[in-house]
Amino acid sequence: MDLVDEINKRKSSGLYRVRKIVDFSKGSIATIENEQYINFSSNDYLGLADNIVLKETMIGAVEEYGVGGKSSQLVTGYLKPHRILEEGLAKFLKRDAALVFSSGYLANLAIASVLINKTTIILQDKLNHASLIDAAQLSVGSLVRYRHGDTNHLKILMEKYKKYNLVVMTDAVFSMDGDFAPIVEIAKLCKEYNAVLIVDDAHGIGVLGETGAGLLELKKLDQSQVPLLIGTFGKSFGGSGAFISGNSLFIDAFIQKARTYIYTTAISSSLAVTMTKAIELVINATEERECLYRLTEFYKKSMRKVNLNSNESMSHIQPYMVGNANKATRLSESLYRDKLLVIAIRPPTVSKNTSRLRISFTAIHDKDQVARLVNCIKNNLDDE
Numbered sequence: 001m002d003l004v005d006e007i008n009k010r011k012s013s014g015l016y017r018v019r020k021i022v023d024f025s026k027g028s029i030a031t032i033e034n035e036q037y038i039n040f041s042s043n044d045y046l047g048l049a050d051n052i053v054l055k056e057t058m059i060g061a062v063e064e065y066g067v068g069g070k071s072s073q074l075v076t077g078y079l080k081p082h083r084i085l086e087e088g089l090a091k092f093l094k095r096d097a098a099l100v101f102s103s104g105y106l107a108n109l110a111i112a113s114v115l116i117n118k119t120t121i122i123l124q125d126k127l128n129h130a131s132l133i134d135a136a137q138l139s140v141g142s143l144v145r146y147r148h149g150d151t152n153h154l155k156i157l158m159e160k161y162k163k164y165n166l167v168v169m170t171d172a173v174f175s176m177d178g179d180f181a182p183i184v185e186i187a188k189l190c191k192e193y194n195a196v197l198i199v200d201d202a203h204g205i206g207v208l209g210e211t212g213a214g215l216l217e218l219k220k221l222d223q224s225q226v227p228l229l230i231g232t233f234g235k236s237f238g239g240s241g242a243f244i245s246g247n248s249l250f251i252d253a254f255i256q257k258a259r260t261y262i263y264t265t266a267i268s269s270s271l272a273v274t275m276t277k278a279i280e281l282v283i284n285a286t287e288e289r290e291c292l293y294r295l296t297e298f299y300k301k302s303m304r305k306v307n308l309n310s311n312e313s314m315s316h317i318q319p320y321m322v323g324n325a326n327k328a329t330r331l332s333e334s335l336y337r338d339k340l341l342v343i344a345i346r347p348p349t350v351s352k353n354t355s356r357l358r359i360s361f362t363a364i365h366d367k368d369q370v371a372r373l374v375n376c377i378k379n380n381l382d383d384e
C-alpha cells in the first residue's frame with residue numbers, strides 16, 4: 001500500500017492523528033486559539049511542570065550550566081549535577097544505583113542491548129507501553145505476551161519456557177488503563193522461575209506510596225524482589241528525561257552496553273539540577289497525592305450517579321471506554337466544544353475496538369472541573 005492510500009484509510013476509519021497547537025498551558029488550563037480548555041489529558045500529575053520553585057531552580061541552573069547537554073554522558077556530558085541526580089534517585093527509590101536517560105522510551109529500549117541475548121524469552125503483559133514492546137522487538141530475544149494482568153497465564157508460559165533465560169517486563173500502572181499490575185504475584189513467580197523482573201512505573205512514581213516512590217513502595221517490594229525499576233521525569237516530576245535503577249552491577253552493565261545511553265546527548269545539567277529538586281518536591285507532595293485520590297473517588301462516584309461506567313482503575317488515570325474509534329473521536333470533539341480537552345486514544349495505541357477517552361487527573365484540578373467533565377460526558381452521550 002502506498003503512503004497516500006494508507007493515510008486515506010486512516011482518515012476514513014477514524015485513526016488519523018492530528019496535533020493540536022497549544023498556545024499556552026498553565027496549571028490545568030490549556031489555551032488554544034485564544035480559548036481556554038480544562039486539560040484532562042496531561043501527565044503532569046503533581047502539577048510540578050509550572051511549580052515556582054522548580055522554575056526558579058531551572059533558571060538558576062541555566063545561568064550556571066547553560067542550556068544544552070553538549071555531548072553524550074560517556075564523552076563530556078556527565079557533570080556533577082548528573083551524578084547528584086543519580087544519587088538522589090537511588091536514595092529516593094531505595095536502590096543501589098540509578099542511571100539517567102534522555103527519555104523513558106530510550107530507557108526501556110536500553111533493555112534490548114543490555115539484558116537480552118538469543119536465548120532470552122521476554123514475557124510481557126499484553127497491555128504494556130509501546131516502549132517495552134519495542135525493546136523486546138528490537139532485541140535478539142523472543143517476545144511472548146501474556147494476557148493482561150493474568151498471572152496464571154504468565155505461570156503457564158514460564159513453565160513452558162523455563163529452560164530459557166527469562167525476563168519479565170511490565171508496566172506498574174498501565175498507561176492507558178490506569179490499573180495496577182499484580183506485581184506481588186509477578187515478583188513471586190519471577191523468584192520461582194529465576195526470571196529477571198523489570199518494572200516500568202512511569203505513571204505510579206510520584207503518585208503512589210507514602211513518599212511517592214510508586215507502586216513498589218505501596219506494595220512493599222524492594223530491590224531483591226524487583227531488580228530493575230524504570231521511571232520517567234516527564235510525568236510526576238514535571239520535566240523530561242528518565243531513569244533506570246537497580247543494583248550496581250546492572251547499572252554498570254547499562255553504562256557499558258546500553259546503546260540508547262551511549263549514543264545520545266545527555267540531558268542538560270540544568271535539567272539534572274531541576275530534577276534533583278523535583279525529587280524533594282515529589283517526596284513532600286503528600287497533600288497532592290491525597291488530592292489526586294479524592295478527585296478520582298469523586299469522579300467515580302459522580303459517574304455512578306449518572307449511571308455511567310467508570311471502570312476498574314484505582315488510579316488517577318481513568319479510561320472512559322467507547323470502543324469504536326470514530327465514536328471516541330466524536331465524543332472527544334464534543335467535549336472540546338464544551339471547552340474540555342480530553343484526547344481520544346485509538347489503535348494502534350490501544351487494541352481494536354477499545355478506543356477510549358483517557359482521562360487523567362492532576363493535583364491542580366478541582367472538584368468543580370471534574371463535575372463539569374462528568375456532566376459534559378453524560379450530556380454528549382445523551383445527544384448521540
Ligand SMILES: Cc1ncc(COP(=O)(O)O)c(C=O)c1O
Nearest residue numbers: 103104105129175200202232234
Ligand atoms: C509506561 C511508560 N513507559 C515509558 C514511557 C515513555 O516515557 P517518556 O515520555 O519519558 O519517553 C511512557 C510514556 O507515556 C509510559 O507510559
